Amino acid sequence: MLELKDVSGGYGHGHVIEGIDLRVDTGETIALLGPNGAGKSTLLAALSGVLPKRGGSIRLDGTELAQASSHRIVAQGLVQVPEGRRMFAPLSVEDNLRLGTVGLQQASRSAVAERFDYVYKLLPRLAERRHQRAGTLSGGEQQMVAVGRALMSKPRVLLLDEPFLGLAPRVIEEIRAALEALRAGGLTMVLVEQKLDIALPFTRRAYVLIKGRVALVEDSATLARRDDLAQLYFNLATQAAH
Numbered sequence: 001m002l003e004l005k006d007v008s009g010g011y012g013h014g015h016v017i018e019g020i021d022l023r024v025d026t027g028e029t030i031a032l033l034g035p036n037g038a039g040k041s042t043l044l045a046a047l048s049g050v051l052p053k054r055g056g057s058i059r060l061d062g063t064e065l066a067q068a069s070s071h072r073i074v075a076q077g078l079v080q081v082p083e084g085r086r087m088f089a090p091l092s093v094e095d096n097l098r099l100g101t102v103g104l105q106q107a108s109r110s111a112v113a114e115r116f117d118y119v120y121k122l123l124p125r126l127a128e129r130r131h132q133r134a135g136t137l138s139g140g141e142q143q144m145v146a147v148g149r150a151l152m153s154k155p156r157v158l159l160l161d162e163p164f165l166g167l168a169p170r171v172i173e174e175i176r177a178a179l180e181a182l183r184a185g186g187l188t189m190v191l192v193e194q195k196l197d198i199a200l201p202f203t204r205r206a207y208v209l210i211k212g213r214v215a216l217v218e219d220s221a222t223l224a225r226r227d228d229l230a231q232l233y234f235n236l237a238t239q240a241a242h
């Protein structure tokens, strides 16, 4: 279980996120929703240990990680697929994936081979392109590499920051199918997504972030049935301003 209590943080002066309480049960998938600039990526940066200023408690299966180094956090199994993919363009697909194994706790040759098998089976297109330079891939294929790289370290919790952003519908389907297979396999996931029609069917519960605070926590199915969804962010933002 991933449990956040009163998490705050920012980049210099002042807090961008504040008083965040959040729980993800083992095997659960949650959505982190909210308008642009709400602090979704900042929260993931706090979880990954790369936010300059952070406070509160972040526990993964009982282990406190709020002040841990980003390396230790990955080794503990809390792994992010960052916004914008961040490929090493001159390196091959396979070498990009191999970089993900730095977080693998026992990176023996057989453990690494097992992870490659796992990732190539989940995302067969990466197997086809294993020797191609990452910089020559399409956006969707690069996103697959980013997901695959995160999986190389055998995460317990996967944090995904808008993985479908700017991608064509066909490749969105392909990536969504892979994520659904991971979910069916019991992987715990946090999906940051702005599009409710993608996020809600995929998740069990949703947290809506407005101006750096949790404005709403609701079952995804309940949230999906609301008829004021279009108005919701606006209404929550208006309440938060008072």
Ligand SMILES: Nc1ncnc2c1ncn2[C@@H]1O[C@H](COP(=O)(O)OP(=O)(O)O)[C@@H](O)[C@H]1O
Binding pocket: 011, 016, 034, 035, 036, 037, 038, 039, 040, 041, 042, 043
């Ligand atoms: N590297 C950064 N340095 C300073 N401020 C930042 C940085 N990244 C984001 N911010 C600010 O933090 C706030 C939240 O941004 P972000 O977490 O990226 O929102 P979201 O992911 O929900 O769109 C915004 O006001 C943004 O300008």
Ligand SMILES: [Mg+2]
Binding pocket: 040, 041, 042, 083, 161
């Ligand atoms: Mg963001």
